[in-house]
Amino acid sequence: MTQRANGPDSRDIRPQQGVDTKDIREIVARRGDERGGLIAVLQDIQARYGYLPQEGLKEVAEGTGRSLVDVYGVATFYRSFSLTPRGKHLICVCLGTACHVRGAPRILEQFQRELGVGVGGTTPDGEFTLETVNCLGACALGPVVVVDGKYFSNVAMPGVKGILREARSGSTRLKEPAAQASAR
Amino acid sequence: MREKLNSIDHFEALQDRLVSEWDRxxxxxxxxxxxxxxxxxxxxxxxxxxxxxxxxxxxxxxxxxxxxxxxxxxxxxxxxxxPEGxxxxxxxxxxxxxxxxxxxxxxxxxxxxxxxxxxxxxxxKQKDLPFLKKQVRTILGRNEMLDPMRIEDYVRSGGYSAMAKVLARGAPAAVVEDVKASGLRGRGGAGFPTGRKWELLAKQPSDGGKFLVCNADEGDPGAYMDRSVLEGNPHSIVEGMIIGAYGTGATEGVIYVRNEYPLAVEHADIALQQARELGLLGEHILGTDFCFDISLVRGAGAFVCGEETALIRSIEGKIGEPRQRPPFPVEKGIDNKPTAINNVETWANIPIIIAQGAQQFAEIGTANNSGTKVFSLVGKIRNTGLVEVPMGTTIREIVHDIGGGPAGNARIKAVQTGGPSGGCIPAEMFDLPIDYDSLVEAGSIMGSGGMIVMDEDTCMVDVARYFMNFLKDESCGKCFTCRKGTQRMYEILDDIAKGSGTLEQLDLLEELAHVVKDTAMCGLGQTAPNPVLSTLRYFRDEYVEHIRKRRCPAGVCKELITYSINENCVGCQACVRACPVGAVKGREKEQHSIDAEKCIKCGLCRNVCKFEAVDVT
The missing domain is CATH 3.40.30.10 (Glutaredoxin)
Incomplete structure (x- = not known):
């Protein structure tokens, strides 16, 4: 059935270009001493690069004084970390229990068929990465699919194509949280 | 920037001003x-x-x-x-x-x-909605009164008064006594008495510091009560923790929150900042000698981190593997310092207990199960939503009176409580009062409060397989029986769901379930067999039907069902176009047919059909 988003088959660790070591050192300096230190550091790096580049992890090991094995251990234990670059659009299918009993597995299969990739996979053109999540807590809207931060509710199989089209057009990118921010 | 409050009087003056300036x-x-x-x-x-x-x-x-x-x-x-409502x-x-x-x-x-x-x-009026009539919304009811990003809203609606009351009274031990007298039990699942936990923490030597943790790693799929409280009323958690720290002598607090809840992270972070600005958190709170601060730690997507020893490792920035207990966290927790961990809903109850008094709190609910409990009622139910009821309310009242019964035409056959560690309770037992003890007796657990309704279109073998798939993925792998046991149980369930299971395998499954239950080290492994054991206990015939007749009565298990087109078909070609493998054949305006050899049973034809012409058998 489903596999973890960061399953062993997606752990293809290649040297990556464009990692700014100064940037990483700054993150380590800022976050390293917090509670949850290493995890917070990795979260910030992933927020910056979209994944955890190998060069970056080496820098983290040096900066925190933990062994590279330790750093990789944490990076591969937690589900939300990715060691490979993700596609331009991130598709996340919720597989929570409520979504499951309302047909989420079939929605996931439909995405797999349409994209031709498995869970954790990225399409060859670099457009889409398909991932799953255990529950987003929006159970009333199930089955739920989140694309680039936009929620699609009560998703039915025939609607999958349209969601992909919308993502390609770029309209799933979240607008500035204008309403909420300006209200206060 | 807010003006820092330097005394309890100063705080009360602010509260009075906020209330008097508010035109209702x-x-x-x-x-x-x-x-x-x-x-x-x-x-x-x-x-x-x-x-x-x-x-x-x-x-x-x-x-x-x-x-x-x-x-x-x-x-x-x-x-x-x-104000009309x-x-x-x-x-x-x-x-x-x-x-x-x-x-x-x-x-x-x-x-x-x-x-x-x-x-x-x-x-x-909102209060007249059938969904709300039987609810007692002590915790949830406060969400609508305040903007979670404004501490002034919380203070105006009575917030931080309980904290001020405790500080003014000046007897830490009395706080622990109050919580003990309230009978509050941990809302995270196991139901350990909160007051007793605090008493143990208070007795620990305080030389190197003590920790309080709010466990907001709400990992159970289908449960989102904690998210709603942390998002909608973060200051109630902060206030609860400050009161807890005063009572137990804790010096540092941590809110550990799931990374999948970005809004909860944001609101909790803002709440902490604002509480610090007002001088309600940090050094010399409200000008007293009492100091306490809280930091926020985001999880990174590991279900096992809801287990307290794994959660502690994760807070330390390590791999979230559980460890053997004892020593319990209350003796050796974060950085080997005494640590007490309570769940979001437990913390949200603390200011209420202090404000209204332990006796009044204990009057709600039943003898050993005081107070209210929030459930997330989801799945095949008409009114999905968050339900807060006194302990001891029956499942029937929640599902039928509050939830409004089934969502579609299919009859409700079970509810699943307690997430992957819980079990399925059949409709015949819906008169069961919901409390920690009767749910355990029925083979499930309270858990954090997820309640997933299942109807006749839900296959119980598939549900057991779903949970086991989840658990085998989330097992940290540290202990053998959990790592291999969940994997083997999943394989057997998968065999049965695919029609290749045998009756001998059913016995093996049951035996395996008991072994894992008895030998796993942490709570995840010990409760992992519950979804299997409870479905076997109440829905064994469904398993047998999958094995003997190779039939899935609910029409869910793909390998055991066939799709066919009946005479309702008008020949509109919608399914012909939709089929991803070209298995549907037929001319326009003539009844179509499905090539069973080619069909991958994706169900797309049934989904696009507007004439109920696609059958599943």
Whole structure:
């Protein structure tokens, strides 16, 4: 059935270009001493690069004084970390229990068929990465699919194509949280 | 920047001022915008409301309040009008112009009100909704009163008074006594008495510091009560923890929150900052000698981190593997210092207990199970949402009276409680009162409060397989019986669901389940067999039918079902076009047929058919 988003088959660790070591050192300096230190550091790096580049992890090991094995251990234990670059659009299918009993597995299969990739996979053109999540807590809207931060509710199989089209057009990118921010 | 409060008197003066400056009669439009509200379109609604108010020059005459989730998920996006309490469900942004005008004139828009599903009568007031009638919303009810991003809202509605009361009283031991007397049990699942845990922490030597943790790693799929409280009323958690620290002598607090809840992270972070600004958190709280601060740690997507020893490792920035207990965290927790961990809902109860008194709190619920409990009622149910009821309420009351019964035509056959560690309770047992002890007796657990309703279209073998798949993925792998046991149980369940299982395997499955239960080290492994054992106990015949007759009665297990087209077919070609493998054949205006050899059973044909012409057998 489903596999973890960061399953062993997606752990293809290649040297990556464009990692700014100064940037990483700054993150380590800022976050390293917090509670949850290493995890917070990795979260910030992933927020910056979209994944955890190998060069970056080496820098983290040096900066925190933990062994590279330790750093990789944490990076591969937690589900939300990715060691490979993700596609331009991130598709996340919720597989929570409520979504499951309302047909989420079939929605996931439909995405797999349409994209031709498995869970954790990225399409060859670099457009889409398909991932799953255990529950987003929006159970009333199930089955739920989140694309680039936009929620699609009560998703039915025939609607999958349209969601992909919308993502390609770029309209799933979240607008500035204008309403909420300006209200206060 | 807020002015720092230097004394308890100073705080009370602020509270008095906020209350007296508040004009209750100014009409207020309340829009719940928790994660699910926003997903349903609350942001657009907020935007439209602001525009309508400004363009009509009603600023100051109509207030807008953006709150967290009220738990009326089925009605979102919705709008609540104060002070009357009028509720408009499922509102389109284009309706906001009419609503703002009606509010300005003090009128009610009949056509937008919700309808009673039985009588069709319009329901104007929120409190008259059938969904809310049997609920006792001590915790959830506060969400609609405040904007979670404004500490002033919380203070005005009575917030931080319990903390001030405790500080003014000056007897830490009395706090622990109050919590003990309230009978509060941990809302995270196991139901350990909170007061006793605190008493143990208070007795620990305090030389190197002590920790309090709020466990907001709500990992159970189908449960989102904790998210709603942390998003909608983060200060109640902060206040609860400050009171706990005062009572137990803790020096540092941690809120450990799931990374999948970005809004909860944001609101908790803002709450902590604002509490610090006001001098309610940090050094010398309200000018007293008492010091306590809280930091926020985000999880990174590991279910096992809900287990307390794994959670501690994760807070330390390590791999979240559990360890053997004893020593219990209350002796050796974060950095080997004494640590007490309580769940979000437990913390939210603390200010209530202190404010209203332990006795009054204990009067709600039943003898050994005091207070209320919040459940997330989801799945095949008409009114999905958050339900808060006194302990001891029966499942039937929740599912039928509050939840409004089944969502479709299929009969409800079970509810699943307790997430992957829990079990399925059949409809015949719906008169069971919900409390920690009777749920365990029935083979399930309370868990954090997920309640997933299942109907006749839900296959219990598939449900057991779903949970086992989840658990085998989430098993950290440290102990053998959990790592291999969940994997083997999953394989057997997969065999049965695919029609290749045997009756001998069913015995093996049961034996394996008991071995894992008895030998796994942590709570994840020990409770992992529950979904299997409870479905075997109450729905064994479904398993047997899958094995003996190779049939899935619910029509879910793909390998055991076939799709066919009946005489309802008008030959519209919708399914022919939809089929991804070209298995549907047929000319226009003639009955189509499905090639069973080619069919991959994706169900797309059934989904696109408008004439109920596709059967599953």
């Amino acid at each position: 009669d100014v009409p207020t439009i309340v829009i719940p915008a928790g994660t699910c509200g926003r997903a349903a379109g609350a942001d657009e609604l907020i935007h439209a409301t602001q525009q309508e108010i400004t363009s009509r020059k009603l600023d100051g005459r109509i207030r807008l309040r953006i709150t967290g989730c009220h738990g009326l998920c089925e009605m979102e996006p919705c709008v609540l009008i104060e 009028t509720i408009y469900p499922k509102i389109d942004p284009t309706e906001m112009a009419r609503i703002v005008e009606a509010v300005a004139r003090g009128e009610v828009l009949e056509d937008l009100l919700s309808q009673d599903p039985e009588t069709g009568a319009r329901i104007q």
